[in-house]
Amino acid sequence: MNRRRWLIGAVGVATTMLTACGRVGADLSEQARRMSEGLTRRMQRLIVPRDALAPTYSRAEISPDFRPNGSVDPAASDYLALKADGFAGYRLVVDGLVDRPLSLSLADLRARPAQTQITKHDCVEGWTSIAEWTGVRLEALLDEAGLKPDAKYVVFHCFDALDQQEDGERYYESIDMIDARHPQTILAYAMNGETLPVPHGAPLRLRVERQLGYKHAKYIRRIEAVDSFADIGGGKGGYWEDRGYEWYAGI
Structure with a gap:
């Protein structure tokens, strides 16, 4: 089954049927889309093993x-100042619902066990590319910080604002603990054997290989463990999700 094609078709039918109902129709259309997203996420979680690569x-x-x-x-x-110094002053903060908050330099991250993988990046715009990524497993950092029992999601707070304004809305993303603990989910600091380039997210970016590209947060400055993302950003779990994208972008 082509899950994404089925979802798009189902939401399209629902939207067409409800458009004539005005604002009520729009609200019901959004509810239908969210319900469809939840259904497809639960079905994929049921059918695909958690550690499927x-x-x-x-x-x-x-x-x-x-x-x-x-x-x-x-x-x-703040990002420009770090870049000008070769990210020597960069610190990754891991906090929220953890017992032992972390503040790690790039040297700290590189001193931890590294993982390298060559995977395909699938963009929601329809293009794909393959690259080699090296970094530290997210699960290892979460275990080091000691997640509290009520932590359900991991939120990535980033340096970049897509409107390129100093006071612009910073990019953010989130994933659940299944993807956070997946064996291929890493925080990458190198690409194709070289230091991660700025256009690809330096100094640190997420690779969550079973999700579409907009979930792969770049320019990460803070990782927050939460029980809900309802009060973060627009409350939908990510910059693009607040603008209508699906929160679950599994492929």
Whole structure:
């Protein structure tokens, strides 16, 4: 079954049927979309094993020109100051519903066990590219911080604002604990054997390989464990989700 095609078709039918109902129809259409998203997420969780791996590739299959998605050069002053110093002063904060909050430099992250994987990036716009990513497993950092029992989601707070304004809305994303603890979910600091380039999210980006590209947060400054994201941003779990995208973007 093509899950995404079925979902788009189902939501399209629901939207067409409800359009004539004005504002009530729009509200019901949004409810139908959210219900469909929840259904497809539960079905995929039921059918696909939690540790099922995304396909991996050989170095010969790495794309010669990996197109960067989203922001490519954040304009925020705090990010520019870190970039000017080669990210020597960068600290990744891991906090929220944890017993032992962390503040880690890039050297700290590189000192932890590294994982390298060659995977395909699937963009919601329809293009794909393959690259090699090296970083630290997110699960290892969450275990080090000690998640509290009520932690259900991990929220990634980022340096970039897509409107490139100093006071613009910063990008954020979130995933549940199933994806956070997946063996291929890493915080990457290197790409194709080199230091992660700025257009691809330096100094640190998320690779959550069973999700579409907009879930792969770049320019990460803070990771927050929460029991709900209702009071973060627009309350939908991510920058693009607040603008109508699906929160669950599994592939």
